[in-house]
Amino acid sequence: MSQVTLRPPVRGHRVPPLTGTLPPHCQRDLATLRGFVRDALTRATTREPVSPVDFRHVLVTGATGFLGRFLLRDLLTRDPRLTVHCIVRGDTPEQGFERVRANMQHAETWDDDFASRIEVHAGDIAEPRFGLSDSRFRSLCEDIDAVYHLAAALSLSASYLGIRRVNSFSIRNVLELCLHTRFKHLFYASTMGVFPEYFCAFSLEYENSRIDDQMQPDLASMKRTFPLGLLGYPWSKLVAEQAILFANAVGLPVAIFRLAQTSLASTGYTQPSNITQRLFSAVVDAGMIPRGFTLQSNNDPVDTLSNICTGISLNPKRRFTVYNCCNPTPSYRTIRIEELGLDYPEVSYRAFRSACQARGDASPLAGYWALVDHFARYWLRGRHSATSLPISDRAIREDFPGTIEWPGPLTRYVRYNRWIREHRDEWPHPEPRRQLKVQHLLRQARRYADDRGLAFDATYPEWMLDAMKQLVRALESPEAGLLDTRIGHVAFDMCRMLRNNAELAAERLRFPEIDRLKVTQPIFIVGINRTGTTYLHRLMARDDRFWALRAYEYVEPVLPDGDYAGLAGTPDDPRRALAADVFEASGIIDSFAGIHHIDVDGPEEDMPILRLSFKAWMFATRYYVPEYERWLEASGSREAYHHHSRVMQHYTYQRMQSHSGAEGQWLFKMPTHLMELEALIDAYPDALFIQTHREPVQFMGSWCSLVERIRADVGEPRPPDVLGAEQLRGMSRLLDRAVDFRESHPELEARWIDVSYYDLVQDPMSVVALIYERRGWELRPDAVEAMETWLDELRERRRKEKRHKYDIADYGLTREMIDAAFARYREFLSESGRRASLL
Structure with a gap:
């Protein structure tokens, strides 16, 4: 076995001594523990510890606890050579083992392969030598390489005297094991709660406090805030910490993990x-x-904390002694x-x-x-709940071998x-x-406006509020079949749209020059769904002559500090983490798997901009809301598209800040624009269009399958043939409306470019070259290279993906039915002489 190779603590980051005096009971207990350490070292000749790479037998206390059932899994998974010994209360080792297995099964961390590598010892951590026989204890002293001391009484309503036996005195038994025969590494699960500022959520007198690396809590603050007779838990953990640090000073390798508040795992287990x-x-x-x-956001997942502890403990190059194990940026946006x-x-x-x-x-x-x-x-x-905590996480970032992932x-x-x-x-x-009620949403909207000093009526015009009421009314209807389990999701989604409108209004107030900006000759890719619109949009977006909005920009349109020049679009842009959290929580990435790839940094269609108006056809795709559809058909979308153009003034301002001196041409993509081309051209009089085309019989099955999938997690399922008939009516109406517009505006035909789906998938770069030639744009070599690189990445990803499968017959449709429904569209292409080349 190699000797331990731990590097010394980082210069300037050694753990300082406590200042002041502990309360008398705590001071006496600590003196006793220090005396024990001195005596143990005086009596024995102790060999050096092994390196973490040579760990073969480790001991875990508290294996049946909340943290223990995850740490046990992580240890056994990370190193297949490890045998983990557990001290568990019970009459026999067999009973203890069943407790360990049952608790891990409950947390879904159990694997049958673990059984042969877990050795349970029936004992009690508070009893001398854990209540084990002398021979058993001596055997552990010989075999064990490291001890993970997690066991503790977690009651926050117990006095120090009521909790000290388990939480303070048990460390004596742990130290005896670690100091006997040869040094063992000691990993101790403490708590961030030893800091009054953390326990008190950095409020009142702690508002300007900060917790730095290797920092010790302030005893005077603890005495004021943590009465010994009321809250003994942090005092008991502090006494144990000080005893461990004393042992560390005389050579014992230790790591103290001060764990954040935790009551759940990233799986939801709680x-x-x-x-x-x-x-x-x-x-x-x-x-x-x-x-x-x-809602407190500083409730970090126990499995993430366990992963941090395990990774650091097995790192032979760890340099710190005390670790603040918490996420210092728990939330970008507060959640009420x-x-x-x-x-x-x-x-x-x-x-x-x-x-x-x-x-x-x-x-x-x-x-x-x-x-x-x-x-x-x-x-x-x-x-509001804290979006950041004044806590240094340097130690865990530097000593954890990898990247720490904090679920949003x-x-x-x-x-x-x-x-x-x-x-x-x-x-x-x-x-x-949970409930979805108009009055409830209106109260939130008023709060958003008031919090930002905005006039409510200017932030939410009457037409927008009317649209929201119509949508909520339709969702409340029994025919919508909205699942009870999704009401909270829908309410949050609507609140998010209301809040984003308020954020945009506040930004316009801060930067009035936004109102004067022009969106010139935007390009709209408007083919019907499943005809290559996403493919073409993402391909052309590789050319930096175009400005295309990324997914994270839609989720969160405004940076609160307005640092678009320095922060926007960088890896540190906090909107990216928020978007990833929203997508993961909504389940949208899984819903679209194999159909529509979603990447927070990738270009996306401008559906979320129209959603801000509450007056958009995509709501009728996400939900079954025929009442809302009828209202939208009658009222039109003119206000929604003018709101779209106002929002794009913001994005134009933001891009001009982050791309100083550059001007880009906005590139949009969304099939349902075909339904409201009159409203679109009214808002963007110089708009340009690219329409993709594909045989209807070949896109209808794919589209029905997609709608079925995205509705499945929000509403009661509809019979497939009923859904098929509904979508056939809707999609054919979409293309009929597009035909109406193009026939009514022959003067705009020069602005349209028609693209065959089949040409696009067979030779995408040739199609792009033709589009550029028609528009008189220069197709630069760097743009070609970026597009070809993306095409290679797309081919590789699709090679690994499980592809989307569908059949029109699954939805009660036939070729004859589909051809008849789209007869007008097909005739339009025939009369213009383009049908053969496009379909």
């Missing part, structure tokens, strides 16, 4: 006992929100409980407390009122709710009922 879960569940149970309550479809009245804390206490022991906060009363002034501050808050929330629904019989708290 524990109901966490105080954050209890407070939220009490809101649901009481049906009211205490003034100042927000009201945005998730939970429409509860806001009341005073006193009224909320009375309502909860009237529920007696049934309240999720029963037994926790002393704690909540003490911290309510910090936790209920009337602020929306993704966590969606998975958490799904897990609760699927395990309702195990969940002890009430499940929230």
